[in-house]
Amino acid sequence: MDTTTSACRLLTLIALSGECSTEVLSFMGISPSYGEKLITKLKDDNLIKTHYKDRLRGYRLTCTGKKLLLSQNPDRFCFYLSGNTDTNRPRSDYPRRLRLQQTSIVYSMLQNAGVTLFRDEKPMLFQPGNRNLQMLPLPSFYHSREIKELGAEAIKINNSRTIGILFAPKCIYAVFYTSDSLLKWEYRTELKVKTMLHYHISRGALGREYITPAYHPDTPIKALIIGSNMDTALKLLTSTGGYQKSYFYLDSSFDYFHYLPACSAGETMLRLLCSPKLMLSLIQLLLSDLQPPCPDYGLEHDAINDGLPVLLAFDFDMLRISRFCTALSFHEMSGCLICFDFQRSVLEQYFADTVTIETIDLNKFEGRFLN
Template sequence: MDPSTSAYQLLALTALSGECSPDAVSRLGIRPSYGEKLLTKLKEEGYIKTHYRDRLRGYRLTNKGKKLLLTDNPERFSFYLGGNTDTNRPRSDYPRRLRLQQASIVYAMLLHAGVTVFRDEKPPLFQPGNQECHRLPLPVFYSSREIKELGAEAVKINNSRTMGILFAPKCIYAVFYTGDSLMKWEYRTELKVKTMLNYHISHGVLNREHISPCYPPDTPIKALLIGTDMDTSLKLLTSTGGFQKSYFYLDTSFDYFHYLPAAPAGETLLQLLASPYLSAALRQLLLSDLQPPCPDYGLEHDAAANGIPVLLAFDFDMLRLSRFYTALSFHGLSGHIICFDFQKAVLQQYFGEAVTIETIDLQKFEGRFLH
């Protein structure tokens, strides 16, 4: 089977995740009508099978499908299709299946956004005994299971909700998938993820002796949350953590909490967040018609326009948005926000009459900066 075909890509995605969500198929750029025909064909040919239980439908590889991938590229797939692992022998309980399906959505978005994810295309950073100096093909993603190859050192983050770590130029993201609701959240556990990454930048597998380009000690380590749609971001922005603060709320475990939807717009934002040069170019363009920030306002902002503080919100850092909202309320000020058009409705709901909103046309941005 040709690796460039949609059929092969779908098999590969199923191998990476263990069980592919129907929602992940469209994230590969496959049209819904063709996706249905493709799935039917792969099932008829015996490469995948449908697994339906507890009202959750997913797709798994058959032995024939696994054999095809392992024969074609063992270096890429043996990690996922060997042993008693969740990706090789998926369990049937609902929570574990749901996590596998969520992973398939995240992987599909990463692949479609041009992020390196396959084992044969990236260095074995977290494997024991790894002492070589490797060049990172940025942006590159390592799943939580790959990070746990560190062994005993990674036990302290076993309960983290992170799907894995995205290494981008000049910053690092811990990636989470929250779906359409608040995910379970334990402050101390997620703080340990950041602490572990900080340690490895200075002394471990991420220091300058082991990787190039290297990360300086003050590299920002950010949280990147992916949800079903933009409506979910409002739940995250306004959450207080629920009973005993066991669900997500904006805390200080990370200094940045970016949000993007599992949609084409989210993939564009993912490309932007993974490229500091692209972000800087967009910021420069947006700030060119504005005045510099005014220290007299007593709040965090990027610029001023006609005496009003302006916040660039296209990166949808929820922690920064929350601080801006709180400061405007405290000082009794009005603000102005610049964001993408697909982010406007949620921000209008969150800020109410406290801000005016100016939007960036997503299609025009893609045409100018990504093509």
């Protein structure tokens, strides 16, 4: 079986996630008409089946499909297609199925953004006794179940809502998927995720004696939240946590809360967030016509434009955006934001008339920096 075909890519996504969302076909660049033919062909070959329950439709591997993948690459698929696990024996209850499908969307975005996913292409950082110096390809993603190979130590973060950890140059992201609503959130648990990663950078599995390139002990641990669209970002920015603070709100569990939508624009942002050189080039370009920040303003900002404080908001760090909005209101000032064009509407609603907004054309950015 040709591993470069759409059929093989889809089978792989189903294997990694356990149950694949029907939406991943669009992330793979497959048109609805061809997608229908592809699904029909895979079903006729008895490689996949459709599971429909509680109005949720998804794709699962058949026994034949599992055997095919395992025979081709056991090192890649054995972890997912063996034992009594959600990826090998998916449950039928709605919350667990939904989480599997959300994971498939995240996997497809990460793969499109050039992130290393497969176990045969990255070191097994969290396996007990695996303590030789290993090359870590960056960026790389480790699913929460791979993190739990740490054993008893991982029990502390069992209730975390993170899908996994994305290792990028210069920083590490805890990745969450929130769909189009607020995700469940437990401050202490998510704080333990950050604490655990900091520990392993300095003294554990992520120490410089075990991986290269090594992370500095002060490496920032950031939250990366993926949602259905940019409208969800407004819900997150304005959330107070709901009853008993059981839903997401901007707290201090992480020092950064980046948001990106589940679409091609989000994949571009993902590439940007995983590339310090690309980020620096864009920042230098944006600041080239602006004045340096003024410490007398008493608020966090990146530059000055015609006397107004300017915030670079294109990386959509919600915590920083929130602080800027609060500071402008407190000082009764106006400001300026620079963001991508697809982020503008949400920021206009959040800031109202306190800021002017300049936008970066996403297509022009991709043409200049990514092609």
